[in-house]
Amino acid sequence: MALRLTPTSGAPGEASPSAALGNILPFRRSGAEADPPRRIHLSPPQLAGGEMQALEETLRSRWLAPAGPIPRAFEAAFAEASGFGEVLATSSGTAALHLGYRILGVTPGDEVWAPSLTFVATVSPAAQMGARITFLDVEPGSWTLDPDLLRDALAQAAREGRLPRVVVPVDLYGQCADLDAIVSACDRWGVPVLSDSAESLGAQGRGRAAGKGARLACFSFNGNKIITAGGGGALVSDDPRLITSARHFSMQAKESSPHYQHETLGYSYGFSSVLAAVGLVQLRALESRVAARRAVFARYVAGLADLPGISFMPEPAWGRSSRWLSVMLIDADRFGADREVVRGALEAVRIESRPVWKPLHLQPAFRGSRMIGGNVSIGLFERGLCLPSGAMEPGEQARVIEVIRRLARA
Incomplete structure (x- = not known):
């Protein structure tokens, strides 16, 4: 034929x-006899095995909300995987970034500095909070924030009296930024570093886990990430005070009271038990x-x-x-x-x-x-x-x- x-x-x-x-x-071949090839996706979700059992057990436990033992178990497991002492699981990586900006004191008119080569979520929460965004270039050897450019820009900003409230390096496509150099440049001027490590769980920089060395770091468990819960994120730090403050804001800033008492406003950024159950299984495959x-x-x-x-x-x-x-x-x-x-x-x-x-x-x-x-x-x-x-x-x-x-x- x-x-x-x-x-x-x-x-x-x-x-x-x-x-x-x-x-x-x-x-x-043309015609119905030839089936189209299976679509190859960029980074589809991948099951580790055991997710269905974990979901069944979670549903039977009746712990579905962002409360109870399962999210806390996930946070403990993620602390071990990430190398950070304190973890707050959140409803998304963007929520984690928003909380990071909030507890680092970003207010309208503040400057936030970040690399231009990144996804919009890196800076969108800060922009929505009224911050002014300054973008910096990346270095060709890593495609991440250029520490030399940052160092010179900070010195110039100090002379002009316009230092940023926070610098946000990005771990790009699984590659860590040079946090040693970035943190050193920022420490000279007392500028905190919030690492957007959403894309880089499992990566290392100078022998340390992604984000390690920053004041705070954020991760994502979106469906396309290397470890997914179908959604969710995490804000991490080695300073327990920062995560305690973030946890308060993530739960609508409710005060400890038998009635609903609010001294300030927060957000509904909790990580559900259902997602946490999936994430716990996924972390074993990192x-x-x-x-x-x-x-x-x-x-x-x-x-x-x-x-x-x-x-x-x-x-x-x-x-x-x-x-x-x-x-x-x-x-x-x-x-x-x-x-x-x-x-x-x-x-x-x-x-x-x-x-x-x-x-x-x-x-x-x-x-x-x-x-x-x-x-x-x-x-x-x-x-x-x-x-x-x-x-x-x-x-x-x-x-x-x-x-x-x-x-x-x-």
Whole structure:
């Protein structure tokens, strides 16, 4: 039977490949006889085994609300996993950041400094609190907040009498920021550090766990993270006073009284027992998940690094990334296709990939915010592509690699 070859199309409603890519995309038989390939997601939730049993036991216990023994058991387990002495589990990573800003005293008009290359949740709570956001560039060796740039900017701000209320480094895509250098620069001027470690549970920097060394650190258990509870987050510290204060605010700032007494206003940011039960099971798999993600990254390097114009997110000698996401850089002139052509080709065969974070100083929501530096962040956004990094069969990762190799200039 004669075959008619046609480019693979995406699922209904998904982007179709450009006609210009028709001669380099994988082909399949046309008609109903050919099933579309299974979609490969960027970082889908992964079960560890035991979640269903934990949920059944939680439901039978009737502890469903953010109270009781299960959230506290999760907090104790997370303290051990993260290396911090004090943990408050929250309804989301963004809630944890909001509480961090609150207890560090951010008020309207204060300055908050953070890298531009990050997800909006890093600074959105501070902006919503009325703070002015200053963005800083990242260093090319780690893609995280540039300590030298920060040090110079703080010295200038001190001379001008406009030091920030808090500096928020970000552990990006599983890679820790250089907290030793960042905290040292901030300590000179008495500026506290709140680490956004939402993406980097299981990573290490200078032999310490992600966020360790900051006054406070925040984590996320969203569905795409290396450890997920289906949602939730955590605010952590080695200062019990800070977490005690955060816990008070997370429970609507209720005072100890037989009636509802409120001296100030708080939030409903508790972590439910249901999510905590899932998270407890997930935490047991943390080390194996890190090893698996690092193996995914290594296979991408082995399969693509020989191509002209292809490089990968570096890992500084002082850090050990969890490789939550495997991130590739594309030099279009050398490779023969730019980032968007590669992303479109992957999407055409039902493979999800995402551009590197668009720098926040380029986002309309932050129009007018101050930016210090920026060329590194812009260049990474223009050339960076996050590849599928979750649990994949070997053949599925080979599909990703094959599509990219087909696009390379001969």
